[in-house]
Amino acid sequence: MMDGPGIIRDETGAQTLLGYVVDISAKDGKGRCVLDVGAQHGNRHGVLHGGIIACLLDNAMGYGAAVHVSEDGSAKFLTVSMNTQFIAPAPGGRVIATGKITGGGRNLMFAEGELHHEDGRLLATATGVYKKVAEGRG
Amino acid sequence: MMDGPGIIRDETGAQTLLGYVVDISAKDGKGRCVLDVGAQHGNRHGVLHGGIIACLLDNAMGYGAAVHVSEDGSAKFLTVSMNTQFIAPAPGGRVIATGKITGGGRNLMFAEGELHHEDGRLLATATGVYKKVAEGRG
Amino acid sequence: MMDGPGIIRDETGAQTLLGYVVDISAKDGKGRCVLDVGAQHGNRHGVLHGGIIACLLDNAMGYGAAVHVSEDGSAKFLTVSMNTQFIAPAPGGRVIATGKITGGGRNLMFAEGELHHEDGRLLATATGVYKKVAEGRG
Amino acid sequence: MMDGPGIIRDETGAQTLLGYVVDISAKDGKGRCVLDVGAQHGNRHGVLHGGIIACLLDNAMGYGAAVHVSEDGSAKFLTVSMNTQFIAPAPGGRVIATGKITGGGRNLMFAEGELHHEDGRLLATATGVYKKVAEGRG
Numbered sequence: 001m002m003d004g005p006g007i008i009r010d011e012t013g014a015q016t017l018l019g020y021v022v023d024i025s026a027k028d029g030k031g032r033c034v035l036d037v038g039a040q041h042g043n044r045h046g047v048l049h050g051g052i053i054a055c056l057l058d059n060a061m062g063y064g065a066a067v068h069v070s071e072d073g074s075a076k077f078l079t080v081s082m083n084t085q086f087i088a089p090a091p092g093g094r095v096i097a098t099g100k101i102t103g104g105g106r107n108l109m110f111a112e113g114e115l116h117h118e119d120g121r122l123l124a125t126a127t128g129v130y131k132k133v134a135e136g137r138g
Numbered sequence: 139m140m141d142g143p144g145i146i147r148d149e150t151g152a153q154t155l156l157g158y159v160v161d162i163s164a165k166d167g168k169g170r171c172v173l174d175v176g177a178q179h180g181n182r183h184g185v186l187h188g189g190i191i192a193c194l195l196d197n198a199m200g201y202g203a204a205v206h207v208s209e210d211g212s213a214k215f216l217t218v219s220m221n222t223q224f225i226a227p228a229p230g231g232r233v234i235a236t237g238k239i240t241g242g243g244r245n246l247m248f249a250e251g252e253l254h255h256e257d258g259r260l261l262a263t264a265t266g267v268y269k270k271v272a273e274g275r276g
Numbered sequence: 277m278m279d280g281p282g283i284i285r286d287e288t289g290a291q292t293l294l295g296y297v298v299d300i301s302a303k304d305g306k307g308r309c310v311l312d313v314g315a316q317h318g319n320r321h322g323v324l325h326g327g328i329i330a331c332l333l334d335n336a337m338g339y340g341a342a343v344h345v346s347e348d349g350s351a352k353f354l355t356v357s358m359n360t361q362f363i364a365p366a367p368g369g370r371v372i373a374t375g376k377i378t379g380g381g382r383n384l385m386f387a388e389g390e391l392h393h394e395d396g397r398l399l400a401t402a403t404g405v406y407k408k409v410a411e412g413r414g
Numbered sequence: 415m416m417d418g419p420g421i422i423r424d425e426t427g428a429q430t431l432l433g434y435v436v437d438i439s440a441k442d443g444k445g446r447c448v449l450d451v452g453a454q455h456g457n458r459h460g461v462l463h464g465g466i467i468a469c470l471l472d473n474a475m476g477y478g479a480a481v482h483v484s485e486d487g488s489a490k491f492l493t494v495s496m497n498t499q500f501i502a503p504a505p506g507g508r509v510i511a512t513g514k515i516t517g518g519g520r521n522l523m524f525a526e527g528e529l530h531h532e533d534g535r536l537l538a539t540a541t542g543v544y545k546k547v548a549e550g551r552g
Contacts, residue, residue, distance in 0.1 A: 012181050013180035014189065016178065017178045017179070018155070042151035042152060044149065044214055045216065049151075049196075050192075050193075050196050051193025051197065054188075054192035054193065054196070054220070055188075055193065058188050059189065080384065080405055081221065081357055081405050083221040083359060085524045085543065086216070088517060089216075102501060108384075110357075127499050127541055129356055129357050131384070133183070218494070219497075221359040221495075241363035241364060242363065248495075250401065263378055263386070263403060265495075267361065267494055287458065288458055290454070293431065314427070316427040319428055320425065320476075321490065326493040326496070327468050328428060328469065330465050330498070331463065331469065334464050334465045334468070335465065354459065356499075357497065357498065357500065359498075361495045
């Protein structure tokens with residue numbers, strides 16, 4: 001079971017509802033979201049719902065932005081836009097979304113993300129634009 | 139309370155988990171997903187999570203594709219790629235995602251979607267590419 | 277031939293090279309780019325190159341942003357990100373890209389665009405994020 | 415000057431017009447497009463036009479798809495959709511777009527692309543969906 005510094009559970013309502021774990025423990029500039037896929041995450045085809053894939057990738061990229069500018073990941077970002085490519089279906093097991101910053105300035109940052117199955121297959125990719133929330137807000 | 143022909147509840151695990159209602163009752167070529175936003179849908183900013191917005195738009199566009207080719211919406215589509223623009227935050231209340239087909243052929247279709255708050259504000263837009271699942275599969 | 281107030285030719289190197297005309301004469305909040313497709317715009321399939329389609333849509337959306345905040349369209353915007361869906365091929369004739377703002381704030385704006393053939397067919401759609409350039413720059 | 419096997423010039427009208435060189439000589443599964451930026455490629459800000467950036471990335475990804483399925487890059491693909499993130503401006507000099515396949519099946523493939531300046535800076539990223547053209551067509 002994942003636990004310890006940099007492992008974040010139940011930070012938000014959506015995270016609790018979907019049941020994923022945020023992992024920023026690696027100190028490698030990446031944000032990660034880990035989900036053990038269950039029947040409650042399924043779509044009409046009985047595989048992981050594309051919208052939940054987008055959720056994981058969005059959060060991984062947002063945490064990639066957060067750790068890029070704050071060691072503890074406490075900086076907050078709004079998603080401006082994101083794009084997801086659904087490369088392969090995820091029938092079950094554990095999936096890991098990874099996000100990191102590719103460039104940008106102080107306020108607007110560009111990120112990319114990948115969703116892998118625990119068996120190593122690439123399931124989805126994403127890109128996104130993130131905007132830093134001014135301190136005192138959010 | 140929404141009910142009757144063309145109102146679809148709990149069709150998938152993800153739909154039950156997130157708690158939205160699919161509405162294809164209007165026979166206007168559009169798919170709709172309706173969500174009453176609660177604390178369980180919130181992000182780090184306390185507003186509707188972008189990933190859940192993507193879920194609703196993806197499903198509304200997928201149902202837009204389904205009703206485009208099958209009167210009862212039973213045709214199934216896979217999401218190939220989708221893009222979401224997060225225009226305004228959704229603090230609470232009811233939100234409605236609407237999706238429709240803009241073009242394409244028999245197998246690959248292009249869709250666009252909009253998420254409105256019940257007060258009329260445009261909260262997000264989306265575009266997506268959808269692929270028809272061959273009958274007998276999915 | 278298109279001419280008169282709100283018709284912009286040869287404003288930039290790229291515009292001259294590609295040969296399209298910008299039209300912001302309609303005062304309807306939309307930017308337009310008009311191109312008469314020739315062999316010099318063709319791709320490997322002998323139809324209008326997707327990259328040139330993206331050029332036209334990007335410029336139409338950028339001018340949509342410009343006329344949204346300045347009557348004469350003189351305000352300048354940078355493209356942050358854009359997404360294009362290629363719905364149908366454009367074998368020849370005149371094509372018109374139209375762009376308009378869907379929302380946003382003072383600095384960051386969201387736009388959508390459509391490319392139509394002069395015969396009315398929808399050829400491509402786009403969405404984009406645009407950032408206002410501070411006065412005195414650009 | 416670039417020349418030799420795998421260097422493609424003037425294959426299409428758009429390529430001649432924009433003046434970029436296609437390079438599939440590396441046999442590393444990537445397509446490349448190289449452009450020496452001139453005034454004719456400029457936008458309203460006097461830097462490389464975003465639409466031309468999209469052109470280069472689209473072609474690099476399309477060639478990435480082509481070399482993925484045919485050693486000589488002769489297989490042809492249509493762009494279904496593409497997304498571009500404009501990370502940094504390109505004031506001049508040489509830029510190189512690189513594209514490769516990230517996944518997909520026989521007909522529909524997913525690609526990602528990057529545009530670098532010759533000095534190593536990342537200027538833009540892209541993702542795209544490509545569809546194989548049936549032989550005998552295109």
